[in-house]
Amino acid sequence: MTARARQAAAARTRGAAGGRTPRAATARPRRPAAALAALGALALAAATAPASAAGPEQPGGARTGPVEFSTHCVPPQEAGLPPGDGTTTALIAVDNPRPRVGDTVTVTYRVTATTAVNPLDTELPADTLTPAGKVVLGGVQPGELTVTGPRKNDPVDARAGFAAFAMTGTFTVTRPGEITLAPGDYTLHTSHLMELDTPCTVDRAHPAPVSERLTAAAAPGVNARAIALATPAGRPGAKVHVVGAGFTPGAAVTVAGRAGTAETADRAAATADERGVLQAELTVTDRATTAVVAYEGPGWTPAAGAGPAAYTVTDAAPLPPGSQKVGVTVEPGGLTMTQAGEEIALSPVPYGQGGTARGRIHTVTVKDARGGPAGWTLTGRLTDFTGPGGGRIDGAGLRWTPSCTTKEGSPSSCVPGTPGPVGTDGATLAGTPDAALVGGEFTVGADVALTVPPYTAPGAYAALLTLTLS
Known part of the structure; x- marks a missing residue:
């Protein structure tokens, strides 16, 4: 069964004026070092149930739109103000509610x-506020997305509340099915007289409701189907319980035993649900069966099938008198990856001269305990580096230079x-x-x-490196 993992990066460094940037992969000319980092998350084949949210009714009874949730905001120590507990009202929106696998989706997190x-x-003068936050992804592609806003605001009176602000970010769709988006923590960075951060965290006991959801389709020519036993x-x-994901929503699926090719x-028949998730029971009676496959259409093909997932039929033949049968089962595991750290510093580059900032990503350990015939591939994607005042490094x-x-x-x-x-x-990056x-x-x-x-x-x-294991 395919396992996917994503790595996101986070590093906090001080600016030339002594300020701090929101957590992100960073590169810094001259004094602070450039950095690149990653954080992994495993995407499960079976979809999770979305949380409820207040908003307009959607097909199937799901709700999306503006949501309210409890937050704990901590003013900077220099302000001498007590923490503020209250309600945040926010809205998550996407530029494409029906993307395909491989598409990049732009997400806007707007706090009203x-x-x-x-x-x-x-x-606080105009254009001295920079927001940054997290959007919580769920459904078939769980994880967190970092979003940032421009350094832009109207003047704010002393000790007065902030007006509405928006943050944006992007992520790449890796699995077909429903993906939910909910507001997460956010930080307001002000840069007038001194550099100050006001972090606002969501109540962990009562997470923010889902504010937006999208339905991703499989990319043309890409087979995202996978099964597990x-x-x-x-x-x-x-009877063997078979779970699958990535199938065409509502499609008729055949689940079958296999010996070699x-x-x-x-054999059993099943139907994928509206998210492309498969649940089936296969009764295995043929002693020749060594694996299980699932497919749409008249027969298994690499383009429309999932598996094979290894399966062993234990021998039930009667034993000779006076004998005992000793057996052992080797259980297959999964395909996983872990990383040795989250922050990677690149060497500093002098202003005016430019040059090359060098470093090394933290070690990634891949463990393949599936025991099947499929190898794996670890790939990476990198966004542009963004900096102060809208600055950008391609x-x-x-x-x-990968090593393995x-x-x-x-x-x-x-x-x-x-x-x-x-x-x-x-x-x-690597593969087998x-x-x-x-x-x-x-x-x-x-x-x-x-x-x-x-x-x-x-x-x-700051830039974002995403690693995908499949």
């Missing part, structure tokens, strides 16, 4: 009411990706080929080098 106040005892073995006649007599200027080491005893051999730019189109039996543990890394143009404005520059 907040308990946060101007931390100064003087007026509740048990990897059983005696003849045992041929199907066995074991993300295509960052190149990596296979742990001794692993059935598969890890192959590093080709050195070159990462960019928004993405590049392969398909084989009769795959698996093992692998250590993946990459040296990175970012080209910073001369006279790039000083300050912290």
